[in-house]
Amino acid sequence: MLINLSPDSSDNSVKGSDARMRHLSSRSRRGRATERHSRVFFFRKLAEAFDLDGFLSNTASLLKNQLTGIDAVIVYLYDGAKRRLVPVSVSGCEPEHVGEIRLEAGTSPIVQVFEKGKPLLWFAEEAAGVMEECFCPGYTDNITFAFLFCVPMELSDGTRIGCLLFLSAAPNSMSPRDLAFFRRVAKILAPFAYKAQTLRQRQEKKFSNLAGTLSHELRTPLTCIKGYATTLLDNNGHWNQEQRMEFLKIIDAETDTMKKLIDDLMDSSMIETGLLSVNKEPVLLPRIIAKAVDDARLRTTKHKFVVSIPRNFPVMEADPVRTKQVLDNLLDNAVKYSPEGGLIVIQCRVGNREVILSVADEGMGIAPEHLNRLFEKFYRVKSDLAGTGLGLPVACEIVEKQGGRIWARSTPGKGSTFYFTLPLTGTGPAAEEEAGD
Amino acid sequence: MYATLVDRVTGMLELSLQYAAAKLGETEAMSLLKKNNPDALGYFRYRLAEQVGIFLGETSEHVLEVFIYPETPDEEVTATLPLTLIVYVEKYTAALESVVEALQNAVLAEYRKMLSPNTDSLSVFLNVCFVDEEDFLGRKGLAAAVGSLHAPALKVWSR
Numbered sequence: 001m002l003i004n005l006s007p008d009s010s011d012n013s014v015k016g017s018d019a020r021m022r023h024l025s026s027r028s029r030r031g032r033a034t035e036r037h038s039r040v041f042f043f044r045k046l047a048e049a050f051d052l053d054g055f056l057s058n059t060a061s062l063l064k065n066q067l068t069g070i071d072a073v074i075v076y077l078y079d080g081a082k083r084r085l086v087p088v089s090v091s092g093c094e095p096e097h098v099g100e101i102r103l104e105a106g107t108s109p110i111v112q113v114f115e116k117g118k119p120l121l122w123f124a125e126e127a128a129g130v131m132e133e134c135f136c137p138g139y140t141d142n143i144t145f146a147f148l149f150c151v152p153m154e155l156s157d158g159t160r161i162g163c164l165l166f167l168s169a170a171p172n173s174m175s176p177r178d179l180a181f182f183r184r185v186a187k188i189l190a191p192f193a194y195k196a197q198t199l200r201q202r203q204e205k206k207f208s209n210l211a212g213t214l215s216h217e218l219r220t221p222l223t224c225i226k227g228y229a230t231t232l233l234d235n236n237g238h239w240n241q242e243q244r245m246e247f248l249k250i251i252d253a254e255t256d257t258m259k260k261l262i263d264d265l266m267d268s269s270m271i272e273t274g275l276l277s278v279n280k281e282p283v284l285l286p287r288i289i290a291k292a293v294d295d296a297r298l299r300t301t302k303h304k305f306v307v308s309i310p311r312n313f314p315v316m317e318a319d320p321v322r323t324k325q326v327l328d329n330l331l332d333n334a335v336k337y338s339p340e341g342g343l344i345v346i347q348c349r350v351g352n353r354e355v356i357l358s359v360a361d362e363g364m365g366i367a368p369e370h371l372n373r374l375f376e377k378f379y380r381v382k383s384d385l386a387g388t389g390l391g392l393p394v395a396c397e398i399v400e401k402q403g404g405r406i407w408a409r410s411t412p413g414k415g416s417t418f419y420f421t422l423p424l425t426g427t428g429p430a431a432e433e434e435a436g437d
Numbered sequence: 438m439y440a441t442l443v444d445r446v447t448g449m450l451e452l453s454l455q456y457a458a459a460k461l462g463e464t465e466a467m468s469l470l471k472k473n474n475p476d477a478l479g480y481f482r483y484r485l486a487e488q489v490g491i492f493l494g495e496t497s498e499h500v501l502e503v504f505i506y507p508e509t510p511d512e513e514v515t516a517t518l519p520l521t522l523i524v525y526v527e528k529y530t531a532a533l534e535s536v537v538e539a540l541q542n543a544v545l546a547e548y549r550k551m552l553s554p555n556t557d558s559l560s561v562f563l564n565v566c567f568v569d570e571e572d573f574l575g576r577k578g579l580a581a582a583v584g585s586l587h588a589p590a591l592k593v594w595s596r
Contacts, residue, residue, distance in 0.1 A: 286441075306496055308442035308539030310546065343497050345535040349542070360535035362499075415531030 042066060055196035059189065060091035063164075069173030070166050071145065074098055074134065075189075077153075077162035077197050078114065085114060085162060088197070092167065097139040108133045110150055114163050119151040119179055123171070134165065146171040151182045153190040161194050206378045213380075213389070217261055221254035264390040268377060271397045278319040278401045285355060285422075286313050288320055289346060292327035299332075302341030309348045316355065317425040322398045326406075329391040330359040330418045337381075338363030338415070354404065354424055360417040366410040374408055395420070442536075446543040449488035450551055456484035471555055475514045482520050483593065489522060489540065489563065490594025496536055499527045504590035506566075506582055516555045521564040523579045523590050529567050537565045 060073040072092025076085040085101040101110050109130045113120050122130050127148045135143075145167040153162045164186050168174055228247045232239065239247070270276040286309045293305050327346075334344045342362035349356045366374070370381045375396040378389040399406045403423040410416035457480035458466035469477035483505070490503030506521035508514060526533065544563040549556045556562075572580035582590040 304496065306442060306536050306539070308536075308543060310542075311443055343530070343532040343536065345532045345539065347535055347539045358535060360530075360532040362497075362530040362532045365531070410531065414529055417531045417535055 055192055056088045056200060058089070059193070060089035063166075063185070064091040067166075069168055069170055071169045072167040074165040074167070075162065075193065076101065076110070076114075076165065077193060078103075078160065085110060088162075088193075093135070093143060094139070097136045098134060099136055101133060110134065110163065110165065113150045113152050114160055117152045117154060117158075117160055119149065119183060121147065121149050121174070121179075123147045131167075145169055147174060149174055149178070149182060151186040153186045153193060155190055155194055161190055161197070164189065210378050210389075213378075214261075214265075218258065221257045224254045225251050225258075264394055267394040267397075268390045271394065276394075276397055276401065278322050278398060280317045280319055280402065280425075282315050283318050283320045283323070284313065284315055285309075285318065285323070285348065285357075288318075288324050289327060289348060289357070292324050292331060293346060295328065296331040296335060296344075300335050300341075303335055303338065304341075304343050305346065306343065307346045310350055313348075313350065314424065316422065318402060318422050319398075322402070323422070326395040326398050326420060327357070327359070329395045330420075333391065333418070334359050334361035334363065334416075337361065342415075350424070352424075354421040356419060356421050358417050358419045360415060362415040365412040365414050366408065366416050367412050371408060371410060375406070442539055443543050443547070445492060446540070446547050449485060449492070449544075450547055452488060453481045453484040454551075457481040467551075470516060471552060473515045473555070478514045478516065478518075482514070483591075485544075485563075486520060486522055487593045489544075489565070490524075492540070493524060493537070493565075494594055494596055497526075497530070497533050499530060499533060501525045501527055501596050502592060503594040504583055504592050506579060506590055507588045509588065516552050517559050519561050519564050521566065521579075522593075523583060524565055524567050525573070525580075525583070526567050526569055528569065533567075537567075541565060 056075070056077075059075050063073045064070055070092075073090075074087050074093075075089040077088045078084075079086045079100075082100070083103045085103070087095070087098045087100065090098050101108055103111055103115075109120060109122065109126075110133060124146065127145055130148050130150075131143075131145060146169055148168075149166040151164050151166075152160050153164060154160050164182070166174070166182065228251050232244065232247055267276060289307060289309060293307055296303075297305060331344065331346075338344070338361045344362075345358075345360045347358045347360070366381055370379075373379045374381070375392050376389075377393045380389040396406050399420045399422070403425075404421040406418070406420040408416055408418045454466050454470075457470070457477045458464060460480045461469065461477060463469065463477075466477050466481070470481060486503070486505045493500045493503060502525040504523040504525070506523055508518065512518070524537075541561075541563045545559065545561070548562050549559055566579045568578065568580040568583075572578060573583065576584070579590075582588065
């Protein structure tokens with residue numbers, strides 16, 4: 001077994017390989033010592049190279065490029081829902097020709113490796129039989145592998161999550177002696193593969209939920225706008241000026257709802273691409289708070305707002321538009337999650353180095369298990385209330401971009417308090433009149 | 438820009454000052470307060486407690502009654518003596534706790550400014566303690582003072 005550490009053959013994700021260590025033979029004593037060294041180096045690089053996002057797609061090519069004598073690698077992960085071994089990463093052969101393996105097919109050699117947890121090696125005709133299991137019909141006519149080596153991937157608690165299949169065209173490039181090495185590779189990869197698979201499944205579930213949520217969230221205001229616009233255009237309807245104004249106000253409000261939803265989606269994609277920026281300038285925070293509260297008051301008649309801002313509030317550096325966006329979001333949530341109405345308190349305190357703002361409500365509160373996931377994208381505490389689960393992640397990004405922090409405290413049934421801070425970097429004088437007038 | 442909590446607190450302190458002056462038949466109560474006159478301070482504190490009760494009652498429907506926790510007979514009433522209020526609530530909420538925290542801070546800031554320099558070192562003035570039905574029934578903590586025969590708490594506001 002040879003480990004290829006030459007820089008020219010290394011995968012992009014494994015950088016800085018030692019150029020001096022290349023094509024090391026295991027035959028001589030010196031060669032064996034160097035091989036041990038190179039294996040340690042290989043395992044270290046293997047562990048360092050992975051990032052969870054690209055793990056599933058990059059693993060096979062990384063292994064193929066790093067191991068001399070290996071011509072193709074297939075990483076199978078077990079899908080419990082389908083009861084199948086699914087190829088998640090393929091290198092050295094056409095991925096579209098690699099099929100899933102059903103666990104019911106108990107005679108499949110790959111399934112035996114997975115179920116029994118013992119590696120297997122196949123040569124010549126045996127290898128050809130296994131390839132029939134792995135590839136789509138007809139594909140094996142074009143390719144030839146002299147032998148195959150399959151090792152199960154197990155977590156530390158013994159849970160098997162999939163297996164690695166190494167394929168080689170050269171008949172003597174691998175031997176049973178390499179068993180320990182391949183088991184070690186599988187052991188290192190298993191926890192990464194498990195985490196990557198879990199992450200991918202979670203993302204897939206989120207995106208599937210998102211599609212449903214978005215279509216619902218966009219359809220609701222759209223239906224309303226269409227309904228009132230059609231009503232206004234109806235020539236048979238004799239609407240007086242007051243009724244017309246009422247319909248137009250509803251259309252206006254629903255358009256705002258749609259605009260906010262689209263803005264949230266835009267901001268979310270800007271976060272993804274790292275394009276969300278904040279433009280700090282000297283601001284009087286009390287004015288931003290007052291505007292946000294005035295806007296919130298227009299959206300509800302059931303709630304009472306109390307605003308507490310100390311006198312002599314300093315001029316500080318912040319992005320006025322983005323900061324108001326954060327406040328709007330927190331106030332929207334406070335209103336939304338206390339549908340019976342009640343008190344909403346906006347408090348602002350000035351510390352030595354930062355300003356702390358809080359928005360407290362008397363709503364339904366948030367259970368502890370949801371509290372630390374509130375700022376995850378698309379995470380929603382109550383799916384029956386309107387929202388996309390993007391408001392708080394966007395708010396979090398805005399606050400952190402300005403050098404602040406955001407967090408929440410809540411007791412179910414007693415309401416929630418959301419806090420965020422902004423650093424005090426302004427040097428302007430106190431503005432007593434402005435804060436109090 | 439509308440009136441914030443600080444403006445409301447300023448109004449409460451002014452009303453309390455006027456009340457003390459009216460009760461003592463004086464035109465200027467401030468100098469009496471600064472001289473630690475116990476009568477002036479007593480009227481001022483009573484009226485302030487009542488104003489806080491009205492404010493809390495208006496603000497949250499969960500507030501049912503407000504009491505002044507009495508000073509012990511040997512306790513001297515001075516400008517730096519904290520004013521402890523017992524607020525009987527239907528239930529505690531995050532918003533109620535936040536508004537009380539803001540109110541305590543605002544009253545402290547404005548009161549310190551009003552009676553400076555006597556109150557410059559003051560770190561606590563208004564001290565609002567919530568009690569609920571469970572506390573009353575179990576006579577727990579300050580709730581025990583409400584029905585006390587020895588030193589009963591004085592009701593200043595009720596829904």
